[in-house]
Amino acid sequence: MEIEKQDWYLEYEIHKNRPGLLGDVASILGMLAINIVTINGVESLNGTINRRRGMLIQTDDAKKIELLGSILEKVDNITLRKLRQPTILDLLAVRHGRYIERDAEDKKTFRFVREEIGVLVDFMAEIFKREGNQLIGIRGMPRVGKTESTVAACVSANKRWTFISSTLLRQTVRNQLTVEEMNGNQHVYLIDGIVSTMRSTERHAMLMREILRMPYTKVIEHPDIFVRETEYEMSDFDYVIELRNHPDEEITYENVETGFSGFDIP
Known part of the structure; x- marks a missing residue:
């Protein structure tokens, strides 16, 4: 019986983006037989790039995720930020390249x-x-x-x-x-x-x-x-x-009074 694979979210921050760094991370995943489903750069909340990479990865063995975390903690030039089963926000971050x-x-x-x-x-x-x-x-x-x-x-x-x-x-x-x-x-x-x-x-x-x-x-x-x-x-x-409509818009209900309103009526 084939064991069902589970998705995990990996996010790390790059301190020195040397050539081959992403390849090193991918090689570690490959050696552990962990599949990369999606990869993307992830922007910070204020819209500036903070050199974070997000990955949706997949494996049928949770112990490999523990081992992956231990290895990545020792990799130079990066800091492991997240390694967990993906939340909705994680899925959207790796899909759209930014956090909500x-x-x-x-x-x-x-x-x-x-x-x-x-x-x-x-x-x-x-x-x-x-x-x-x-x-x-x-x-x-x-x-x-x-x-x-x-x-x-x-x-x-x-x-x-x-x-x-x-x-x-x-x-x-x-x-x-x-x-x-x-x-x-x-x-x-x-x-x-x-x-x-x-x-x-x-x-x-x-x-x-x-x-x-x-x-x-x-x-x-x-x-x-x-x-x-x-x-x-x-x-x-x-x-x-x-x-x-824009970030500074105030959401108000000044025209809404008990029993009647023209709010949202074309």
């Missing part, structure tokens, strides 16, 4: 600007591929690309998107779902936090509460308003995504 900006205090808040929508879609798709109960909030000003990014991520993750409420084309407020739509393993449920809490009927509110209790992936636009108008708290969210 993460809030220094709230580690589950991630920031993107509109020109990074490709990275955002990749990030959300990796989340959507995971099974189980996930609550994701996405905040941003009108027409910045929140819903479009979410739908694109569903396509990338091979999941179907189901609008519970939305303003993408016209105001959508669902009161019931089909039997097929209740098969949450194949679906990502999209909720507009303003529409569902401030412009909906009691039947819609009942459906929304049922969806939120289901152990599947839900995405809530405008999570701040959703939290303000419901019993939910920001701590209930597994991820909070911020999408801006």
Whole structure:
């Protein structure tokens, strides 16, 4: 019986980039029969190159990873930074060559600007591929690309998107779902936090509460308003995504008042 290979993430920092250094690292991996799946330079958070290399590697023996770590610790001119099973952020770092900006205090808040929508879609798709109960909030000003990014991520993750409420084309407020739509393993449920809490009927509110209790992936636009108008708290969210037109843009809800708003209406 063939043993299944596991992925690992290796990242090291180069102090003196001498000729053949990458070849030396690759040779060590080769001697240990560890496959290199992907390799890329990884930028620091402020966008400057800090001579880091990220690798997605693969092996069927975890003991080889321990040995690899011990050997790399002794290699001149590099410092081993990470050697672990890959997180979502590791996968995206080696894929796109940079790390996603993460809030220094709230580690589950991630920031993107509109020109990074490709990275955002990749990030959300990796989340959507995971099974189980996930609550994701996405905040941003009108027409910045929140819903479009979410739908694109569903396509990338091979999941179907189901609008519970939305303003993408016209105001959508669902009161019931089909039997097929209740098969949450194949679906990502999209909720507009303003529409569902401030412009909906009691039947819609009942459906929304049922969806939120289901152990599947839900995405809530405008999570701040959703939290303000419901019993939910920001701590209930597994991820909070911020999408801006530019890094200095302030996300505000000044036009949102209880019972009515023109926010996000074309």
